[in-house]
Amino acid sequence: MCGIFCSIYQPQQDSESSKQWNICKDAIAARGPDYFMEKHFMLNNDWHGHFAAAVLWMQGSKITTQPSLDDNDNLLLWNGDIFSGCLAKDDVCDTNIILAELQSTTNIMSVLRKMEGPYCLVYYQKSSNMLYFGRDIIGRHSLLLKVDNKSNSLTLTSVANKEMREIVEVPAIGIFVMNLNMSQINLACYPWKEPDLMFTDVIDLLETNLNVDIDIKETISNTCSSALTNLHLHPEPKDVEYLENASCNKDFNEVLQCLLKNQEVNERVESLSKLLHQSVKIRIKKKPNYCKECIKIVLNDGNVICAHSKIGVLFSGGLDSAILAAIAHEYIPEDESIDLINVAFERPESQNQSMNNMNEKRNVMQKYDVPDRKTGRQTYSELLRMYPNRKWNFIECNITQVELQLYRASRICDLLYPLRTILDESLGCAMWFASRAKGVLYPVNEIYESPCRILLLGIGADELFGGYMRHRTILKHKGWDALVEELSIELNRISERNLGRDDRIVSDHGKQSRLPYLDENLVKHVQQMKPWERCYPTEKMPSGLGDKLLLRLLACKIGFQYTANFPKRAFQFGSRIANGKENANDVSNRL
Structure with missing residues (x-):
């Protein structure tokens, strides 16, 4: 279990990012008393990134620190457990497994399809300049999102407080992406399941709350969808x-x-x-x-x-x-x-x-x-x-x-x-x-x-x-x-x-x-x-x-x-x- 924080902001808005971090940091630290670290990056000419994590050591023979960087400068904030499926391994921390899997492919969704267990993640892919974030298909861990159109910034955090106005829970309907090649806040969503009326209602409400249009991409997976919902059921x-x-x-x-x-x-x-x-x-x-x-x-x-x-x-x-x-x-x-x-x-x-x-x-x-x-x-x-x-x-x-x-x-x-x-x-x-x-x-x-x-x-x-x-x-x-x-x-x-x-x-x-x-x-x-x-x-x-x-x-x-x-x-x-x-x-x- 970890507390994770990510702020994507424009260079001139550094003070706004610091303000959001100061609101969240004590609650983030309480979630992960075993290790704490933060990193600041210039992602490109338009965007800077502030990434932080507090780690509760739960996996592996020794503690794995976060934020985690690979050899290609991809960055992962991971709060989760891979309990089953082909990626589950004993005595190896999931953070290392997921980061290596993501580094080995350009198709991020192919890795997400294989992940079984409770998690939320934030992943910055350097080569494409894309930021991925979201919760597992059941939504067992917390992730909150604040978009500030005035300062043109996006904040993700495990936990916040009442001072952080207009923050919302990231809905567990798919994985969201922000394209950092664009100079304005933008979002797309890869749905976990085929979009239905409930998905549409959630997306509409999210677009209203964030004041951002969300582009709907292809579906990731059909795991955990009910096979019985549309059947006419009555026992003989x-x-x-x-x-x-x-x-x-x-x-x-x-x-x-x-x-x-x-x-x-x-x-x-x-x-x-x-x-x-x-x-x-x-x-x-x-x-x-x-x-x-x-x-x-x-x-x-x-x-x-x-x-x-x-x-x-x-x-x-x-x-x-x-x-x-x-x-x-x-x-x-x-x-x-x-x-x-x-x-x-x-x-x-x-x-x-x-x-x-x-x-x-x-x-x-x-x-x-x-x-x-x-x-x-x-x-x-x-x-x-x-x-x-x-x-x-x-x-x-x-x-x-x-x-x-x-x-x-x-x-x-x-x-x-x-x-x-x-x-x-x-x-x-x-x-x-x-x-x-x-x-x-x-x-x-x-x-x-x-x-x-x-x-x-x-x-x-x-x-x-x-x-x-x-x-x-x-x-x-x-x-x-x-x-x-x-x-x-x-x-x-x-x-x-x-x-x-x-x-x-x-x-x-x-x-x-x-x-x-x-x-x-x-x-x-x-x-x-x-x-x-x-x-x-x-x-x-x-x-x-x-x-x-x-x-x-x-x-x-x-x-x-x-x-x-x-x-x-x-x-x-x-x-x-x-x-x-x-x-x-x-x-x-x-x-």
């Missing part, structure tokens, strides 16, 4: 007979056990399990084997054997995070602890409660007795039962209203920017405090701050497996066609709705979020399934069973008895940061 009675028969049982666990006896169902669960195991495995294995503190010793040429936690799970105790924790256990040495990070926010009314008649411990329990704390402890107990030889650190992060207000105003509001809704605020705050991972260990009540540098997040599971209540509503009123279309739209929009924001939030702590459910191979596999094979949110299968049915079957097969049936609960409500009376889509006046 025989297609869902086994689901209807199983749902007659009142006991949810027995329904799942019954379904797993069906050969086709069991094979689907096995296929999903295999892909999810592969996804979690590579996201655990691809890292230096040092925690946040021990890596400082190594970077200062010291020697250390690190036995501390290196992997954490953002852990509500719900279905998605429970499955990730169980699979992670398979690939982490048994003598190494795994951190389960559970966040709860103080109830506003509890500030006024007198402690005179309560002991302190009981008072804390009541203040932070939120839904996610209850399910978290319950699932933690299940993990202890299933894997008794593993040390699980269940971290209770209790956030007071005073602390929430302080960091929301001083830090989180800038990380969220340019997003500003109440939903962004509540989810962003919950994610920031969870990924900070400071709290007390349950049940021993010892103060603990997680030293892990990698966090596994369950993002994407609801969009893939039909986990939201609206999916049930859509199916009831509009049918399976409408549901599969909704699932496809949600996945296409997850980059603008969630992923850029969450990347900016988590990375602020010098940690990297890794998202196993959004692995390309897993996404492609699930999208090719019929919707009733991944969820069955009908009246016969109530909440806690029909939603995310395929994941519930996997949890049951893994050995979870209670967690497999926990109903979906939004993070902002489970941690009790959100006010249900507010409209989530309104602009927040607290940011």
Whole structure:
């Protein structure tokens, strides 16, 4: 994970570039505490370039510095991980692999087609005088863009703040190019997929916001596009007979056990399990084997054997995070602890409660007795039962209203920017405090701050497996066609709705979020399934069973008895940061 910054400006506008950099540099540096460097170049008579990067060492046997230059003076700013595909290699940093691949060809898009994994990049090709930038096809990392037509400058940055007016998120619809042979700001876009109505809407909005015409080029790839979106989908009675028969049982666990006896169902669960195991495995294995503190010793040429936690799970105790924790256990040495990070926010009314008649411990329990704390402890107990030889650190992060207000105003509001809704605020705050991972260990009540540098997040599971209540509503009123279309739209929009924001939030702590459910191979596999094979949110299968049915079957097969049936609960409500009376889509006046 890195923080990257690029400013392309005209020689007489050097002060404007410096102004943008001064706004961004502290937030950029927080993302990459292991190394920092910046470079200034005269690209040609019309354009100068300011490139900077802060590196979080996550790959290779030693740290690779950035900005990276090759022998031909091509320059790469890279924030990403190649987890699979023909370019994936163990013990070699992706930065070096990508830079060498790009140097070896004049066809940049041929390299991009081969890249599998979360990333954003900025690449300057010296021979053509072209600047390429963009996010991966799913949009798992943040990249922001500001075009200033008055000063004729373009700025790209992983993160900014509220001072940087008119900045936008680079949409994850393709790779953008600026031709530096022209003296004015110009943009073209190579779409990831064949342009559709959604693509056109995004481009139109981007052109309006930037006041720049964008030239649409040929399509790069068709990876991760849904093969089912335009089909007329409705199951025949025989297609869902086994689901209807199983749902007659009142006991949810027995329904799942019954379904797993069906050969086709069991094979689907096995296929999903295999892909999810592969996804979690590579996201655990691809890292230096040092925690946040021990890596400082190594970077200062010291020697250390690190036995501390290196992997954490953002852990509500719900279905998605429970499955990730169980699979992670398979690939982490048994003598190494795994951190389960559970966040709860103080109830506003509890500030006024007198402690005179309560002991302190009981008072804390009541203040932070939120839904996610209850399910978290319950699932933690299940993990202890299933894997008794593993040390699980269940971290209770209790956030007071005073602390929430302080960091929301001083830090989180800038990380969220340019997003500003109440939903962004509540989810962003919950994610920031969870990924900070400071709290007390349950049940021993010892103060603990997680030293892990990698966090596994369950993002994407609801969009893939039909986990939201609206999916049930859509199916009831509009049918399976409408549901599969909704699932496809949600996945296409997850980059603008969630992923850029969450990347900016988590990375602020010098940690990297890794998202196993959004692995390309897993996404492609699930999208090719019929919707009733991944969820069955009908009246016969109530909440806690029909939603995310395929994941519930996997949890049951893994050995979870209670967690497999926990109903979906939004993070902002489970941690009790959100006010249900507010409209989530309104602009927040607290940011």
